Amino acid sequence: MRFDEAREHAFAIARAAAAEGFPVLLVRDVLGCFTLVVDDQDRQEAAAGLRQSWEGEFERRTGRYRSDRAVLVASEMFSAGALLNSTRAVPDPTGPAAMGSVHFLDNTVVGEDWARVSTPAPEPGSTPTHRTVLYGFKGGVGRSTATAMLARHLADRGLCVLVVDLDLESPGAGPLLMGKELPRHGLVDYLVEAAVGNAEGLEFVTRSPYTPRRTGNSIGELWVAPARGRDAEPGEVANAYVDKLNRVYTDTPEASFATRLEGAVHACEDAVARDGDHERRPDVVLLDSRAGIHDIAAVAISRLCDLALLFGTDNAQTWSGYGDLFAAWQSSGQAPRIREKLGMVASMVPDSVHFPLESYLERFRAHAYECFEALYDEVAADEAQDGGLNDESAPHWAVPILFEPGLVGMDAADAPGWQDRRFVQAAYGEFLETTTRRIEMDLRGRPDQEGP
Structure with a gap:
């Protein structure tokens, strides 16, 4: 089990717990290890009956990317509300609807403000x-x-x-x-x-x-x-x-x-x-x-x-970097809030017989659109990006600097x-x-x- 795989396995366990009717918080520490915090409220007995199953799933599916106490229940914690109601926690952006809910709290040494x-x-x-x-x-x-x-x-x-x-x-x-x-x-x-x-x-x-x-x-x-x-x-x-x-x-x-x-x-x-x-x-x-x-x-x-x-500029490094950044916003549930702030600038654009401005911009905007698709959900596609790739008002429609x-x-x-x-x-x-x-x-x- 590697870092990249552990997240989806941990979310799968959290979603299964939410399907049983429990609001849950999935916490990842600075090393990438996961803990599931279950809000058992007046359902302590039901949570106790399922806890062993959740702990077994963490041990089986996340390997070394589980914390020493992989499953915690609110009734056994001191001041659990401060953690469960943290303003830093974001809703599960991709999980299916469930009886409960899943929130994610990601702790990092740097970069939390993204x-x-x-x-x-x-x-x-x-x-x-x-x-x-x-x-x-x-x-x-x-x-x-x-x-x-x-x-x-x-x-x-x-x-x-x-x-x-x-x-x-x-x-x-x-x-x-x-x-x-x-x-x-x-x-x-x-x-x-x-x-x-x-x-x-x-x-x-x-x-x-x-x-x-x-x-x-x-x-x-x-x-x-x-x-x-x-x-x-x-x-x-x-x-x-x-x-x-x-x-x-x-x-x-x-x-x-x-x-x-x-x-x-x-x-x-x-x-x-x-x-x-x-x-x-x-x-x-x-x-x-x-x-x-x-x-x-x-x-x-x-x-x-x-x-x-x-x-x-229109090169692989640019699109790989922005792709990583957009994927992070999408996975943290920030896509709807961030995309309205953004606008692309095509910098140092060539304009010559061999590299015409129009051809360069067409390629640049197509690559930008591929990146922005991570931020264009169905609502945005219907309401704000009606023209798709050719929507001049959309964030991917780059403004050139020659x-x-x-x-x-x-x-x-x-x-x-x-x-x-x-x-x-x-x-x-x-x-x-x-x-x-x-x-x-x-x-x-x-x-x-x-x-x-």
């Missing part, structure tokens, strides 16, 4: 802020450059925009937007200091030197919270970035890393409101996320954003005005237009927010 999908709620009394995360399963797809382009474009539309660089291991959005004019501190400083209650007074959000174009009677604003602050001046203590980075992911007794990261984004938004000319909160926050299946991406996509733009060799190896600090070059605008035109339209529609649909 299965905790929620929509960010505005703080009481504050103006709603739209958050968009830009994410790529694989690095090197132009995500940070797209973040910088979108930020300036939205500011040109009269919006107050905040960019938060969450790519802590490979900061990019901050230097692209600020050049060498970074604030003294960065997001890493905030995460380290906040862990010991020492974040007061940090300079980690700054206004970009870019002056947005006037739109009607409003002028936009562009603010940046870089991952890394500027280098130390002569006489100052050196910026020990690696030493700090090695500590940011630590959970503390007061708050997990995920909670601290969420608090850091709120702190960035508060800093803009506190320092702005008119105490203006950001209309839009762009989160430049780390690539890969990492806790930062999990928190950003599952807990912090209203829209997640998934970047990719490959532009002129940006390869560019140093933004030595290339002023690079975003305004015609070839750059042509490469990002459709992406900027489509994404801006979606964000502005979301803003107009929110209470107390008319949008531009």
